[in-house]
Amino acid sequence: RKPRLSPEPSHLPGTASFSAKKKMASHIVGYPRMGPKRELKFALESFWDGKSSAEDLQKVAADLRSSIWKQMADAGIKYIPSNTFSYYDQVLDTTAMLGAVPTRYGWHGGEIGFDTYFSMARGNASLPAMEMTKWFDTNYHFIVPELGPDTKFSYSSHKAVSEYKEAKALGIDTVPVLIGPVSYLLLSKPAKGVEKSFSLLSLLEKVLPVYKEVIAELKAAGASWIQFDEPTLVMDLHSHQLQAFTEAYSGLESSFSGLNVLIETYFADVPADAFKTIIALKGISGFGFDLVRGTKTLELIKSEGFPSGKFLFAGVVDGRNIWANDLASSLSTLESLEAVVGKDKLVVSTSCSLMHTAVDLVNETKLDAEMKSWLAFAAQKVVEVNALAKALAGDKNEAFFQGNAAAQASRKSSPRVTNQEVQKAAAALKGSDHRRSTDVSARLDAQQKKLNLPVLPTTTIGSFPQTMDLRRVRREYKAKKISEEEYVNAIKEEISKVVKLQEELDIDVLVHGEPERNDMVEYFGEQLSGFAFTVNGWVQSYGSRCVKPPIIYGDVSRPKAMTVFWSSMAQSMTPRPMKGMLTGPVTILNWSFVRNDQPRFETCYQIALAIKDEVEDLEAAGIHVIQIDEAALREGLPLRKSEQSFYLDWAVHSFRITNCGVQDTTQIHTHMCYSNFNDIIHSIIDMDADVITIENSRSDEKLLSVFREGVKYGAGIGPGVYDIHSPRIPSTEEIADRINKMLAVLETNILWVNPDCGLKTRKYPEVKPALTNMVSAAKILRKEL
Numbered sequence: 042r043k044p045r046l047s048p049e050p051s052h053l054p055g056t057a058s059f060s061a062k063k064k065m066a067s068h069i070v071g072y073p074r075m076g077p078k079r080e081l082k083f084a085l086e087s088f089w090d091g092k093s094s095a096e097d098l099q100k101v102a103a104d105l106r107s108s109i110w111k112q113m114a115d116a117g118i119k120y121i122p123s124n125t126f127s128y129y130d131q132v133l134d135t136t137a138m139l140g141a142v143p144t145r146y147g148w149h150g151g152e153i154g155f156d157t158y159f160s161m162a163r164g165n166a167s168l169p170a171m172e173m174t175k176w177f178d179t180n181y182h183f184i185v186p187e188l189g190p191d192t193k194f195s196y197s198s199h200k201a202v203s204e205y206k207e208a209k210a211l212g213i214d215t216v217p218v219l220i221g222p223v224s225y226l227l228l229s230k231p232a233k234g235v236e237k238s239f240s241l242l243s244l245l246e247k248v249l250p251v252y253k254e255v256i257a258e259l260k261a262a263g264a265s266w267i268q269f270d271e272p273t274l275v276m277d278l279h280s281h282q283l284q285a286f287t288e289a290y291s292g293l294e295s296s297f298s299g300l301n302v303l304i305e306t307y308f309a310d311v312p313a314d315a316f317k318t319i320i321a322l323k324g325i326s327g328f329g330f331d332l333v334r335g336t337k338t339l340e341l342i343k344s345e346g347f348p349s350g351k352f353l354f355a356g357v358v359d360g361r362n363i364w365a366n367d368l369a370s371s372l373s374t375l376e377s378l379e380a381v382v383g384k385d386k387l388v389v390s391t392s393c394s395l396m397h398t399a400v401d402l403v404n405e406t407k408l409d410a411e412m413k414s415w416l417a418f419a420a421q422k423v424v425e426v427n428a429l430a431k432a433l434a435g436d437k438n439e440a441f442f443q444g445n446a447a448a449q450a451s452r453k454s455s456p457r458v459t460n461q462e463v464q465k466a467a468a469a470l471k472g473s474d475h476r477r478s479t480d481v482s483a484r485l486d487a488q489q490k491k492l493n494l495p496v497l498p499t500t501t502i503g504s505f506p507q508t509m510d511l512r513r514v515r516r517e518y519k520a521k522k523i524s525e526e527e528y529v530n531a532i533k534e535e536i537s538k539v540v541k542l543q544e545e546l547d548i549d550v551l552v553h554g555e556p557e558r559n560d561m562v563e564y565f566g567e568q569l570s571g572f573a574f575t576v577n578g579w580v581q582s583y584g585s586r587c588v589k590p591p592i593i594y595g596d597v598s599r600p601k602a603m604t605v606f607w608s609s610m611a612q613s614m615t616p617r618p619m620k621g622m623l624t625g626p627v628t629i630l631n632w633s634f635v636r637n638d639q640p641r642f643e644t645c646y647q648i649a650l651a652i653k654d655e656v657e658d659l660e661a662a663g664i665h666v667i668q669i670d671e672a673a674l675r676e677g678l679p680l681r682k683s684e685q686s687f688y689l690d691w692a693v694h695s696f697r698i699t700n701c702g703v704q705d706t707t708q709i710h711t712h713m714c715y716s717n718f719n720d721i722i723h724s725i726i727d728m729d730a731d732v733i734t735i736e737n738s739r740s741d742e743k744l745l746s747v748f749r750e751g752v753k754y755g756a757g758i759g760p761g762v763y764d765i766h767s768p769r770i771p772s773t774e775e776i777a778d779r780i781n782k783m784l785a786v787l788e789t790n791i792l793w794v795n796p797d798c799g800l801k802t803r804k805y806p807e808v809k810p811a812l813t814n815m816v817s818a819a820k821i822l823r824k825e826l
């Protein structure tokens with residue numbers, strides 16, 4: 042039996058209304074789920090706060106899904122994804138589908154409901170959430186599955202099927218998207234108590250039966266294509282891991298009869314061995330590749346050849362950025378591929394899910410027409426994909442292509458983009474070294490003389506809860522509804538409250554609470570030149586949290602001081618040291634939409650120079666402790682090992698540029714978020730910060746294991762003592778216990794006590810008792826030392 046390759050499932054009922062139009066070979070890997078104005082976020086949060094019902098939430102979700110499907114169908118997209126919606130996270134959805142709920146959540150079978158689902162995602166009154174980690178090198182976070190030899194798998198969430206049916210009822214035949222079984226297992230971790238050496242891939246034979254049930258049900262519902270996302274294929278995999286793909290898909294092959302199956306990869310090149318493995322799979326109709334980040338895939342396809350009769354889904358439209366596609370260049374790429382795979386086997390696609398880009402440029406009221414002509418958000422990318430597909434099919438929209446070419450040309454030559462002076466200064470940094478002249482232990486001594494801190498000094502990461510009032514004040518000031526004076530007074534009052542609270546709590550190194558900041562990157566971007574801002578360019582970060590990355594379109598410089606006013610005001614309110622609070626260059630870069638017309642390191646050096654000016658202005662204003670957050674340093678790490686050291690070199694260099702000019706007595710802190718650091722610990726040390734506060738509590742003390750294994754660390758370090766992502770209040774004992782664990786591997790005199798991250802998403806009734814317990818734990822332990 043031959044797998045049916047016909048892409049036109051014309052026999053399917055219910056596709057009539059849209060199949061009437063001739064559709065070109067166009068495909069979208071996935072689509073943002075939050076909605077153009079973050080409708081899902083507000084619906085989720087209102088539901089979590091008990092202000093609306095589950096039905097209300099489901100209604101918002103269904104409306105979003107239907108408008109997305111209709112939009113893609115109207116644009117003429119042939120392969121429209123379904124099951125890319127999620128109430129929290131697509132990996133958690135897969136955990137639910139497989140019924141792999143950790144036992145502590147007390148689920149006893151049956152279809153998984155909101156209760157169990159959101160407990161795993163966010164924790165509940167008595168249980169912490171499951172671990173969350175970065176989705177590859179994006180700023181999206183997924184919930185890490187916890188699996189072990191005893192994990193029972195059973196088909197427990199029919200979401201993929203219901204979404205497929207839902208779309209079909211609207212007259213739209215979709216391609217259900219599932220996270221592939223191998224990537225799912227490779228992204229999992231062994232559950233607590235399971236040996237670290239446990240082979241997660243050994244669970245393959247247990248998950249495949251569930252996948253088979255899902256596939257059978259999708260098929261019965263009328264699906265003619267299924268997309269398996271297997272992004273781990275772009276990683277450096279061992280041969281036994283590659284072998285798992287062969288096992289998995291040959292295990293599923295019998296279920297594929299009568300179906301077209303797409304294996305989708307994204308975020309980087311597929312290495313040659315992985316490429317060979319997947320194209321040899323039987324029963325697969327098509328393969329999707331990221332041709333934007335995967336710069337070598339094209340060569341690979343041309344040299345290795347592509348199996349005849351299979352579809353190539355060519356990801357030429359960037360799902361990770363907001364720049365308009367260079368249509369002429371994409372078209373020539375596509376034409377060269379057509380020569381390899383054949384005209385009717387080439388499908389135009391996005392490089393990855395569009396969930397990593399902003400939703401719709403139509404809602405951007407503040408960007409000028411020139412800037413808008415340079416951009417394309419998800420909705421526009423859908424149109425680009427279709428325009429390319431039509432052009433390939435000989436139906437090129439000349440006007441659309443000409444408009445695009447004109448926009449590309451205007452971006453290249455615009456004086457808004459280039460600042461010669463900045464270009465020169467940044468170019469001069471390349472290849473040189475920038476370091477503070479004294480070593481860290483001597484600097485710490487000099488700082489201690491000035492700061493006079495107790496052992497186990499306590500601090501927080503920067504932000505305090507952002508109340509509704511605060512958000513309103515900032516909004517009204519932006520909208521010029523309140524005067525600058527009123528605004529300054531309101532923020533001043535907030536800072537003063539936060540300072541008093543920290544004094545009452547007896548915290549040692551204070552923060553001003555960041556009440557003037559909407560977002561740690563946007564706040565700086567707004568004050569730097571070379572940045573543009575959207576009003577609705579939100580991208581999901583985790584759960585209901587979204588970020589609105591600035592757009593770096595031109596050379597970056599700092600017209601004037603950005604934080605000195607607030608930091609010196611805060612310092613004037615207290616005799617305790619007040620941390621100046623900055624976002625580092627690498628994080629600004631990694632959390633922005635970065636220009637794609639020069640290498641990323643050049644843009645990073647430009648930002649580093651701007652932050653350096655700020656650091657020095659803060660120091661001159663009498664701020665002796667300055668924290669330069671590099672929350673996102675880890676996530677910019679290229680997925681492939683061969684590219685990592687180059688990145689780490691320029692990233693760490695950029696960080697050092699910012700503070701190489703300060704005095705020994707000025708204490709430089711940095712902070713990093715939720716990630717694994719073990720592999721880059723030497724780069725972290727090479728950042729040469731005086732103190733690093735680092736997320737730790739949700740990663741099972743993975744971080745501490747590096748020190749246990751003997752990595753020498755002489756600078757100050759504050760591994761987070763409690764999780765701020767959950768509303769749960771940690772007890773004094775629990776925190777003391779954590780600190781003791783740290784003391785077992787780290788010198789007493791370098792250990793700091795702090796939460797995992799900033800407190801801005803928490804509420805005061807959670808923050809006050811949590812910090813009270815944190816300070817008591819530090820005090821109890823100080824007595825014992």
Ligand code: GLN
Binds near residue numbers: 502622
């Ligand atoms: N200083 C920032 C804050 O506390 C750091 C946030 C972060 O690391 N993501 O909010």
Ligand code: ZN
Binds near residue numbers: 713797799
């Ligand atoms: Zn953080």
